[in-house]
Amino acid sequence: MAVAPHLRTAVLDDEDALGRLDRDTWSTLHAVMPRPRPPYEPFFGERFGPRDHLVAERDGRIVGYIRLGFPTPLACNAHVRQILGLAVAEEARGAGVGRALLRAVVAEARRQGARRVTLRVLGHNVPARALYASEGFAVEGVLPGEFLLDGVYVDDVLMGRSL
Structure with missing residues (x-):
């Protein structure tokens, strides 16, 4: 059985590792932005800093992250x-890292006083959709053919759950 990852809030010193992880895991399975090219943008910026990320570590190395924010700036x-x-990270997939991060971020949203958590996932990302559904997220809307990725029109699936 896989050992549960150590989860924690990100810190500024995680920036390089998170940027590398983001670039290493880039795929049209989940990304709508073009593949990152040098010079790379900083991972943390004005909109999202370390406090907005939970990271998963194995053997002292970051193997995953999840970002939580507000869907709009409206009160x-x-x-x-x-x-x-x-x-x-590819080598950590299938070992419960994504599930652990998802559960931790739902708990964090609840701790912050949120009543709902939402997300967007590409329609062809079957593994992610199955994970979200297994953790109580339901499809709340579909934007058909919202993105053109590698010559294929892909749905944008809106999912959410109450807390």
Whole structure:
């Protein structure tokens, strides 16, 4: 049985490792932005800093992260949190890292007083959709053919769950 990863809030010193993980896991299975090319943008920026990320570690090495934020800046929407990124290193997939991060971020959203958590996932990302569904997220909407990726139109699936 796989050993549970150590989860913690990111710190500034994680920036390089998180940037590398983000680039190493890039795929049109989940990314709508073009593949990153040098010079690379900083992982942390004005919109999202370390406090907005939970990281998973194995043997002292970051093997995953999840980003939690607000879907809009509107006060009337402040009771909702949105998962705005999830990545797991190839060698850590299938070992419960993504599930552990997802459960931890739902707990964090609850701790922050949120009443709902939402996310967007590409329609062809079957493994991610299955994970989210198994953790109580339901499809709440579909934007058909929202993205053109590698010559194929892909749905944008909106999922959410109450806390």
